[in-house]
Amino acid sequence: MHAEIIAVGTEILLGQIVNTNATFVAKRLADMGIDVYFESVVGDNEGRLLGEVKRAASRSELVILIGGLGPTKDDLTKQTVAEFLGKDLVEDEAAMAKITRYYAETGKTMTENNKIQALYIQDSIALKNETGFAVGNYFKNANGTDFLLLPGPPSEMKPMFAHQAQPRLQETYFNDHRLFSRVLRFFGIGESMLVTKLADLIDGQSNPTIAPYAKTSEVTLRLTASSETEAVAKKMLDELENEINERVGEFMYGYGDDNSLVAVVVDQLKKSKLTIAAAESLTAGKFQSTLGSVPGVSTVFYGGVVTYSNQTKEHLLGVSHETLENEGAVSEQTAKEMADSVREKLGTDIGISFTGVAGPTELEGQPVGTVWIGLAMKGQKTTAKLYHFSSNRYFIRERAVLSGLDYIRRSL
Amino acid sequence: MHAEIIAVGTEILLGQIVNTNATFVAKRLADMGIDVYFESVVGDNEGRLLGEVKRAASRSELVILIGGLGPTKDDLTKQTVAEFLGKDLVEDEAAMAKITRYYAETGKTMTENNKIQALYIQDSIALKNETGFAVGNYFKNANGTDFLLLPGPPSEMKPMFAHQAQPRLQETYFNDHRLFSRVLRFFGIGESMLVTKLADLIDGQSNPTIAPYAKTSEVTLRLTASSETEAVAKKMLDELENEINERVGEFMYGYGDDNSLVAVVVDQLKKSKLTIAAAESLTAGKFQSTLGSVPGVSTVFYGGVVTYSNQTKEHLLGVSHETLENEGAVSEQTAKEMADSVREKLGTDIGISFTGVAGPTELEGQPVGTVWIGLAMKGQKTTAKLYHFSSNRYFIRERAVLSGLDYIRRSL
Numbered sequence: 099m100h101a102e103i104i105a106v107g108t109e110i111l112l113g114q115i116v117n118t119n120a121t122f123v124a125k126r127l128a129d130m131g132i133d134v135y136f137e138s139v140v141g142d143n144e145g146r147l148l149g150e151v152k153r154a155a156s157r158s159e160l161v162i163l164i165g166g167l168g169p170t171k172d173d174l175t176k177q178t179v180a181e182f183l184g185k186d187l188v189e190d191e192a193a194m195a196k197i198t199r200y201y202a203e204t205g206k207t208m209t210e211n212n213k214i215q216a217l218y219i220q221d222s223i224a225l226k227n228e229t230g231f232a233v234g235n236y237f238k239n240a241n242g243t244d245f246l247l248l249p250g251p252p253s254e255m256k257p258m259f260a261h262q263a264q265p266r267l268q269e270t271y272f273n274d275h276r277l278f279s280r281v282l283r284f285f286g287i288g289e290s291m292l293v294t295k296l297a298d299l300i301d302g303q304s305n306p307t308i309a310p311y312a313k314t315s316e317v318t319l320r321l322t323a324s325s326e327t328e329a330v331a332k333k334m335l336d337e338l339e340n341e342i343n344e345r346v347g348e349f350m351y352g353y354g355d356d357n358s359l360v361a362v363v364v365d366q367l368k369k370s371k372l373t374i375a376a377a378e379s380l381t382a383g384k385f386q387s388t389l390g391s392v393p394g395v396s397t398v399f400y401g402g403v404v405t406y407s408n409q410t411k412e413h414l415l416g417v418s419h420e421t422l423e424n425e426g427a428v429s430e431q432t433a434k435e436m437a438d439s440v441r442e443k444l445g446t447d448i449g450i451s452f453t454g455v456a457g458p459t460e461l462e463g464q465p466v467g468t469v470w471i472g473l474a475m476k477g478q479k480t481t482a483k484l485y486h487f488s489s490n491r492y493f494i495r496e497r498a499v500l501s502g503l504d505y506i507r508r509s510l
Numbered sequence: 511m512h513a514e515i516i517a518v519g520t521e522i523l524l525g526q527i528v529n530t531n532a533t534f535v536a537k538r539l540a541d542m543g544i545d546v547y548f549e550s551v552v553g554d555n556e557g558r559l560l561g562e563v564k565r566a567a568s569r570s571e572l573v574i575l576i577g578g579l580g581p582t583k584d585d586l587t588k589q590t591v592a593e594f595l596g597k598d599l600v601e602d603e604a605a606m607a608k609i610t611r612y613y614a615e616t617g618k619t620m621t622e623n624n625k626i627q628a629l630y631i632q633d634s635i636a637l638k639n640e641t642g643f644a645v646g647n648y649f650k651n652a653n654g655t656d657f658l659l660l661p662g663p664p665s666e667m668k669p670m671f672a673h674q675a676q677p678r679l680q681e682t683y684f685n686d687h688r689l690f691s692r693v694l695r696f697f698g699i700g701e702s703m704l705v706t707k708l709a710d711l712i713d714g715q716s717n718p719t720i721a722p723y724a725k726t727s728e729v730t731l732r733l734t735a736s737s738e739t740e741a742v743a744k745k746m747l748d749e750l751e752n753e754i755n756e757r758v759g760e761f762m763y764g765y766g767d768d769n770s771l772v773a774v775v776v777d778q779l780k781k782s783k784l785t786i787a788a789a790e791s792l793t794a795g796k797f798q799s800t801l802g803s804v805p806g807v808s809t810v811f812y813g814g815v816v817t818y819s820n821q822t823k824e825h826l827l828g829v830s831h832e833t834l835e836n837e838g839a840v841s842e843q844t845a846k847e848m849a850d851s852v853r854e855k856l857g858t859d860i861g862i863s864f865t866g867v868a869g870p871t872e873l874e875g876q877p878v879g880t881v882w883i884g885l886a887m888k889g890q891k892t893t894a895k896l897y898h899f900s901s902n903r904y905f906i907r908e909r910a911v912l913s914g915l916d917y918i919r920r921s922l
Contacts, residue, residue, distance in 0.1 A: 111546045113537025114723065116530055120551075125525025134523045135558060139532075139549035146547060153565075311526060376816075382802025383795025386816045390794025393870050393903060401822040404788075404798045406813040410856060414813065444822060458805050491805060 099271055101132050102158035104150055106166035106175050107250060108141040119164045119255055123248075126259060129309065129322060130267065130277060132160070142172035151182050155243040160267075165250030167232035169211045176235065179245055180219045183237065187217040190224040193233045200231070219247075225262040230254035236266055244270070272324070278331035279322045282339065285359055285504050287349040289317045295345050299338070306338050315493075315500050316359070351507055359503045360388050366510050367398040367448075374506075375444035376402035377415055377436040379427065379453040380469065385499045400444045405436070415439045426462045428453050433472030433482040441474045449474040450506065451482075452498055456491045469498045471505055511683055513544050514570035516562055518578035518587050519662060520553040531576045531667055535660075538671060541721065541734060542679065542689060544572070554584035563594050567655040572679075577662030579644035581623045588647065591657055592631045595649065599629040602636040605645045612643070631659075637674040642666035648678055656682070687736045690743035694731045694751065697771055697916050699761040701729045707757050711750070718750050727905075727912050728771070763919055771915045772800050778922050779810040779860075786918075787856035788814035789827055789848040791839065791865040792881065797911045812856045817848070827851045838874045840865050845884030845894040853886045861886040862918065863894075864910055869903045881910045883917055 103120050110117050120137050127134055135158070140150045147166075154161040166175030180187055193216035201208035215232040218224040225234030227249060235247040246263055248255045268276060284292060289312035293300060296319075300308050306323040321338055325331040343350065352362040367374060376386050383404045389395050405411040408427055412419055417435045425431040433451050441449025454469030455461045467489075472482040483505060487497045515532050522529050532549050539546055547570070552562045559578075566573040578587030592599055605628035613620035627644040630636040637646030639661060647659040658675055660667045680688060696704060701724035705712060708731075712720050718735040733750055737743040755762065764774040779786060788798050795816045801807050817823040820839055824831055829847045837843040845863050853861025866881030867873040879901075884894040897913055899906045 110533075111536055111549060112540045113533045113535070116528060116533045117549075118528055121522075121525045121528045123525070124523055128524045135553060135555075136562075137523060137529075137551035141547060143547075150548075378795070380802075381799065382811075383790070383798035383814075383816065384802070386795035386818075387793065387799050387907075390792075390796070390816075390818065390868075390907070391904065396818055399794075399818050401816040401818040401826065402795075403815050403826070404795065404802075404813040406798075406802065406808055406811050410813040413857075414815070414855060443826060445825075456802075492803065495799075495802070 099132050099160070100158050101127055101134050101160040101162060102154045103134060103137045104147075104154060104161065104163045105137070105139045105250075106142065106147060106163060107139070108143075108172070110139045111141050119248075119250065119252060122252070122256060123162060123164065123259060126264060129279060129320060130264070130272075131307075131324075132267070132271065142166060142174060144174050144178055147174060147178045148182060151179060155182070158243060160244045160246065160271075162246045162248065164248045164255060167215065167234070167247060167249045169209075169215050169231075171211070173214070175247055176214075176217060176219060179235075179237070179247060183219065183239075183245070185220045185222075188220045189213075190216050190218050190233050193224065193227070193231065197231050219245075223266065225258055227254055228257045228261065234258050234262060236263060238270060275324045275326050276328075276331075277322055277324050278328060278335065279320055280335045280339065281353060281355050281357075282319045282321065282342065282350055283352045283354070283357055283359075284317045284319070284346065284349045285315065285351055285500060287317065287346060288312075292317050292319070292346060292349075296342060299341060306334050308338070315497055318355075351504070359500055359507070361392055363503045363507050364389065364392045364395050364398065366507065370510055371398075372448055372510070373398050373400055373446040374448040374450065375400050375440045375446040376502075377440035377449065377451040378402065378404050379406060379411070379436075379451075380456040381452045381495050381498050381502075382406055384495055385450070385452060385502050388499050388503070400446050402440050402444065411436065415443070426464070428455060428462055428464050428468055428470060430470055430472075430482045430484070433470035434474070434480045435472075437472035437474035437482070438480055441476075447476045448506065450502055452502060454485075454494070454498060456494050458491065467494050469494070469501075471498065471502050473505055473509060475509065511544050511572070512570050513539055513546050513572040513574060514566045515546060515549045516566060516573065516575045517549070517551045517662075518554065518559060518575060519551070520555075520584070522551045523553050531660075531662065531664060534664070534668060535574060535576065535671060538676060541691060541732060542676070542684070543719075543736075544679070544683065554578065554586060556586050556590055559586060559590045560594060563591060567594070570655060572656045572658065572683075574658045574660065576660045576667060579627065579646070579659060579661045581621075581627050581644075583623070585626070587659055588626075588629060588631060591647075591649075591659060595631065595651075595657075597632045597634075600632045601625075602628050602630050602645050605636065605639070605643065609643050631657075635678065637670055639666055640669045640673065646670050646674060648675060650682060684736070687738050688740075688743075689734055689736050690740060690747065691732055691734045692747045692751065693765060693767050693769075694733065694754065694762055695764045695766070695769055695771075696729045696731070696758065696761045697727065697763050697912060699729065699758060700724075704729050704731070704758060704761075708754060711753060718746050720750070727909055730767075763916070771912055771919070773804055775915045775919050776801065776804045776807050776810065778919060782922055783810075784860055784922070785810050785812055785858040786860040786862065787812050787852045787858040788914075789852035789861065789863040790814065790816050791818060791823070791848075791863075792868040793864045793907050793910050793914075794818055796907055797862070797864060797914050800911050800915070812858050814852050814856065823848065827855070838876070840867055840874055840876050840880055840882060842882055842884075842894045842896070845882035846886070846892045847884075849884035849886035849894070850892055853888075859888045860918065862914055864914060866897075866906070866910060868906050879906050881906070881913075883910070883914050885917055885921060887921065 222237035237245040323331040323334040436451035451472035457466035474480040634649035649657040735743040848863030863884035869878035886892040
């Protein structure tokens, strides 16, 4: 099963937008077990688009076109594919009703070309657009290449692919079984180490499959089982997850594609009814800002301080002058005093602190990347951990924030 | 002049990485006035790659291949293009010396395939790799299509394109004149409004050209003049910039592709020898973290507080209980007291504060997106401004931070 992705849009060829749509669809297809041999981008030009469609149809079993379904004269994808297939365009009643209703409700004037968005290729399946107006198309071709047409805006394309297209591709190409996925999320272990520890499982994989992905400071594993029923797939995934857990379980912090370490930690704090405050030096508010990105965090996060200068550490936070003089700003003792002090000042259950050298130059004779994280928890002895991060200022601060979150996660 | 970009790499087809290389090169080519009609992606497969090279050569005057120049058996780009051209691969002495030196210095074992990175296509120009080992190639073809081969890692590709490739493309295709660019950066005006205000200049453009780009909350204009000498180009760009300035000058904050509002503000603070502290509620440290992203900011940025809860505003910062009770946490008076208080507590010249509703739900009866920013400056009356931002939590906080920076910029 070979698929091919064609993105349509002059703005991509001008370098004005990045073609993340192709990445999204390619990843989903890879997860389903569909091979992509080619991707291409073509501008809003009927002749060149038709040329690409012909070529793609000559070598791929499924051609996915993204973009060019909108109402402007530059939007030519449906028309061009219909021409290639020798089909007419017909109207999707539900989509037309949605468009008409929108213009009636907003009082705006509906021009003729707005109606184009409700048209789809005859004998294809019109795919509902949950977040926009332009319908998608899935054309199953008994005599040749299948076509899937998706809208260009990612906010429309992603839900349409996930809810309308993917189940139909699944049914068409894998009709005797279904795919069930589970994403495991890891922090504190690199992709190469993770893959090494699971080498035999990965080499021997067939069903379930194991697909690792590395992001900044994080790795995920997508486990995918193919089975006739969800119950059987669940059992297969559970067994594989257990095996993985035995080897690298301490680094796993959660599940899911759209999850994150901060979301897991905030959830833990809420469940444990523990409040938190932070004192930040090198991270300069990035840890607190990361907590602040989670909606509803205010029930557990009270705030904190940013002590970028030594005077601020002393005057605002009350770190002892002696400690700063004798041990230095980047030291275990300073980290502990910062964590204790911010916890006391804000009256929270947990106080966390960050002090270190973000670079570009060393500080107090300590190399760039040296970071102390302090953790004060009510009723427990305050601790601090030393980290050495490499790479640049951005990465050091990012890595410090994630390590702080992981420190809390492991302490709860 | 038509160019075509082929990215080589199976990891792109698997959706594991986004093809930002194509975006970078496409944008640079557009700035130079070179049209790109097609982009494509092909995996690490010699047969399919050769097919794409043949097709590209049949329809484009310049084919740019990115990726596949490394030392592994999957890296086949040079070999495939050499085969297509009927050329041998020859060794670049400087590149080979660099590779040999690296292995001698690190004591690692150099395998045979590492040498492949120093090979280039006979009769082409070897392009130096400043940040890696694999040389690039620029093959000027008297009888047909030209080829440019660039390495895949963006950290190698970008400097090679900018320093080695771009001047040679310039010389080859525009040898009677050179291009001189200037980027103007704007905040506080949307792209559509900017384009409307400059409509006659943009419509009538030919030399210099005007290219607008919109990023999150920012717009840039790239002015490009084509001329035989830098002096003439400078004069043309100055005149155009003056015209633009008369219309939208108040929104322009700086110059350059790699500049940012925070870098400009930190620079202003340093030049004015003014120190700053911040008190943040809805932004939860994002403003301070943004300041902290600038190396060397510690001479002007002392730190501040994050007052996420009302108690913290009162106890840590000393905002009056009365104000919070009567006016509310999201109010002009609270913003002013926060700014005053953080300035006093940290002993800085400037205090800035952020309080507002990031969402997803309203607060104290005020809608999501309501933000007050307070600004206290030594020797001046403290002020505050009300903003209404739309969209989601992420955007509201981001926009608040940038608006705070712009507030400072306009006050200095």
